[in-house]
Amino acid sequence: xxxxxxxxxxxxxxxxxxxxxxxxxxxxxxxxxxxxxxxxxxxxxxxxxxxxxxxxxxxxxxxxxxxxxxxxxxxxxxxxxxxxxxxxxxxxxxxxxxxxxxxxxxxxxxxxxxxxxxxxxxxxxxxxxxxxxxxxxxxxxxxxxxxxxxxxxxxxxxxxxxxxxxxxxxxxxxxx
Numbered sequence: 001x002x003x004x005x006x007x008x009x010x011x012x013x014x015x016x017x018x019x020x021x022x023x024x025x026x027x028x029x030x031x032x033x034x035x036x037x038x039x040x041x042x043x044x045x046x047x048x049x050x051x052x053x054x055x056x057x058x059x060x061x062x063x064x065x066x067x068x069x070x071x072x073x074x075x076x077x078x079x080x081x082x083x084x085x086x087x088x089x090x091x092x093x094x095x096x097x098x099x100x101x102x103x104x105x106x107x108x109x110x111x112x113x114x115x116x117x118x119x120x121x122x123x124x125x126x127x128x129x130x131x132x133x134x135x136x137x138x139x140x141x142x143x144x145x146x147x148x149x150x151x152x153x154x155x156x157x158x159x160x161x162x163x164x165x166x167x168x169x170x171x172x173x174x175x176x
Contacts (some may be wrong), residue, residue: 004018005041007073008040008102009037009038009039010034010037010042010102010130011034011037012034012035012037013033013034014034014105015031015032015033015034015105016031016032016033016034016044016102016105016106016107017029017030017031017032017105017106017107018030018031018032018044018046018069018107018109019106019107019108019109020095020106020109020111021109021110021111022111022113023111023113024113024132024136028049029132030046030049031046031048032044032045032046032069032107033045033144035068039073040072040074040105041071041073041167042070042071042072042073042100042102042107043068043069043070043071044068044069044071044107045066045067045068046066046067046069047063047064047065047066047067047070048061048062048063048064048065048066048067050063051063056117058124058126059082059090059091059093059119061082062084064083064084064085064086065082065083065084065085065090066083066085067080067081067082068080068083069081070167071107071109072099072100072101073099073100073101073102074099075099075152075155075159076094076097076098076099076112076148076149076151076152077096077097077152077155078094078095078097078100078109078158079092079093079094079110079156079159079164079167080092080093080094080095082124083088083124089110089120090120091117091118091119091120091124092116092117092118092141092160092164093115093116093117093118094115094116094117094118094156094160095109095111095112095114095115096111096112096113096114096115096116096133096149096152096153096156097109097110097111097112098110098112098145103117111143112133112136112138112149113129113132113133113136113138114127114128114130114132114133114149114150114152114153115127115128115129116128116153116156116157116160118151118160122160122161122163123160125157125160127153127157133149
């Protein structure tokens with residue numbers, strides 16, 4: 001049986017629970033609405049899930065921010081576009097993660113501790129958390145995952161510098 005045929009595609013407008021599975025920190029779960037799913041690429045939208053703002057130094061996430069999150073069933077990363085309620089596009093926060101798993105209304109993304117921040121003007125591209133990744137013990141437990149993660153990290157940086165044109169989705173087509 002074709003693996004693509006076995007994939008259950010999420011319907012636009014349906015609700016899912018996003019679970020960001022983190023080895024070194026507490027897991028984060030929040031509700032989201034499916035905007036698009038073609039069986040490989042999933043796009044969900046969700047507001048900032050915490051009551052308080054979080055200032056990371058290079059960006060501030062706050063109530064009212066809207067996240068458009070891109071996940072793939074066959075790629076080792078996710079890309080989250082963040083827009084402020086009044087400030088417009090803030091930028092993109094990207095996680096190196098195992099390919100997303102979807103089951104029974106749950107979208108689970110296992111974070112591998114490497115992150116990339118890209119400012120709205122794409123002038124600032126920050127590779128984050130390499131020390132957390134190195135200290136995770138993943139190299140001993142799963143060297144194949146380390147190779148995939150590092151390859152994905154480089155691919156994310158290339159995509160960011162190219163303007164994320166390869167991950168664009170047509171919201172008009174998805175809605176109709």
